[in-house]
Amino acid sequence: MEGFQNKKSQMIGIGIITVLMIAVIAYILKDESLENIVNTMLSIKPMFILIAVTLMIFYILCEGVNIWIVMRALKKDVNLLNCLGYGFVGFYFSSITPSSSGGQPAQIFIMKKDGLSMTSSSLSLMVLLFSHQLVIIVMGILAFFFVPDFSTTYQTGFKLLLIYGFGSNSVILIGILLLIFSPNIVFGILNFFGILVYKLRLVKNRDSIKKKIESSIVEYERGAAYMRNNLNVIVKVTIVTFFQILAMFSIPFVIYYAFGLSKYSYFDIVLVQAVLNISVSSLPLPGSVGASESVFLDMFKTFFGNFVIPGMLLTRIANFYIVLIISGVISLLMYFRKNNEMPGGVETQ
Template sequence: MRNKKKAIFNTIFLILIFSITVYMVFKGEDLGEIIHTVRQADPVYLLISVVCVVLFILGESVIIFYMMRTLGAKVKMGHCALYSFVGFFFSCITPSASGGQPMQIYFMKKDKLPIPVTTLVLMIVTITYKAVLVVIGIVIWIFGRGFLEGYLGQYMWVFYLGVGLNIFCVTFMMILVFAPGLAKWIMVKGLKLIEHFRFLKPKTTRLEKLEASMDQYHETAAFWASHKLVILKVLLITMAQRILLFTVTYWVYRSLGFHGYSIITLTILQSVISVSVDMLPLPGGMGISESLYLVMFAPVFGEALLPAMLLSRGISYYAQMLISAVMTCVAYFIIGRKEQEEK
């Protein structure tokens, strides 16, 4: 019952944010003209952008497959791809992408993969996924601040906030991994403080679950220390995976017949949006992503700005969500049916 209520809340929240975003972006605009411009886009370049989105998703499946095999777990590459589609679908529709990994663990459990192994793998995937954003954000912050100010202007604070939140998140996760004793002390004290101020009712089971979850991070630290080359390869794959998705705006740019800006410039600008909105509690950064896009890419697309945003966000987020939704249904059919046949 609790899961159903949470699903209903997330659906209503998603629809509400989507409706507000559409209203704010297209209010007072000539929709007929926008649709006409979209129809003129070169389908070849749009197809390339869709391929980049699919490769972005499958990049995670390569990491999952590689790490599972490293840990001695028998898993099929096709099923790893389904885990990735499931994860990205639920990440797209839940605030702060919080629903992805629990659903991945759910399907991995149906495939009879050991929970400690799946938790370890997904934990490292999360850390490296965030760490790559931190690296990109810091590099741009140090070497491209002047360049960025020309595009963001008074909205630079959003970028700084995004970088800061990502650094905090990665730092906290690294403390959990490499200083589990300190992390456990912080978490236990924090829980007791919350219970002391009556934000939560005191429960012994809650404390036990928290302490047990902290022990999982110790296993992550042990793996990290003994598999440095594996972690490096995962970081490199994750970097390539992220960059592939960031190039979508460039392919949209080319589809609309533009040539002036390089793929490097537009990829950097798109990465700035991702760094800025990644940690915000909105599904897919909806609303704020569109706002930043309209600010940053105004000099790039000119009068074609709204059609460009419609295509870029439509492919990088909404198409990603739709493709992942279809493949999630396939996962239910294939993995769920396999479990029923075995029973």
């Protein structure tokens, strides 16, 4: 998987994030007093920032735990510490690529270096993605029922963004569900597109495509059949995922509480954060930089009032920028560890 080793692609992603971050912050602060905002941010106790960052690290560690749960269920000999490392790799590469498209390929690459098959890795990440999408969509739906005046608060542009987010996330959820419980349908579609790309002369060797698809079908059906017969594994992963996402969605509340605000409940803020996540997660922007900041200001201005800009900055520092650096360092360590051929897991049959 060349994507993991492509330094140029990484630098481009980081460069885009940096440019977007500077542009968005400059736009937000153009009519504001930078000194007042900085002083407001420095007025809160560092302990709250530490708590917020810890919650985000917990979020990443939960992904590693879930990978470990699924791999063990698939009878793979894996090391928990390495699985935690896979979580950081996924976060880093998801953050620097549009629509989080680089996270799973990078994880599959590093797992393969540990001796885990691509099929096992892909299946485990598919289960994680399914549970992640399920929890987020359910929490987003709950927001419409329990957050006061939610459906009438926001402008038409934001509502369209929300519809797009719900739609794209739902399509992913349904696709994964079919892949787990009705893989033949999915691979029938793959066969169709395999024939199509051959007829369009995008590839030359039809037999090669057919063999790859058939090989994947056999392995995925074996893994999917196991998951169908062991739904307790999906339940376990979903439970861990619930606490994982709850930790991340709790970060705005920690910052809210740090400012001494208390009018709105923890429940309100967590559900609104769920909607924010749904709205921006599918946008083709690395780390949703720009969109997350702008939507936060719109959605949380009722909660934070005059503290909304420093609240947004502190939230993004805690739930993205600091953890991006941490995950980047850990990903680098994982990469060099693999280059030194230090084994982490062995594929068992």
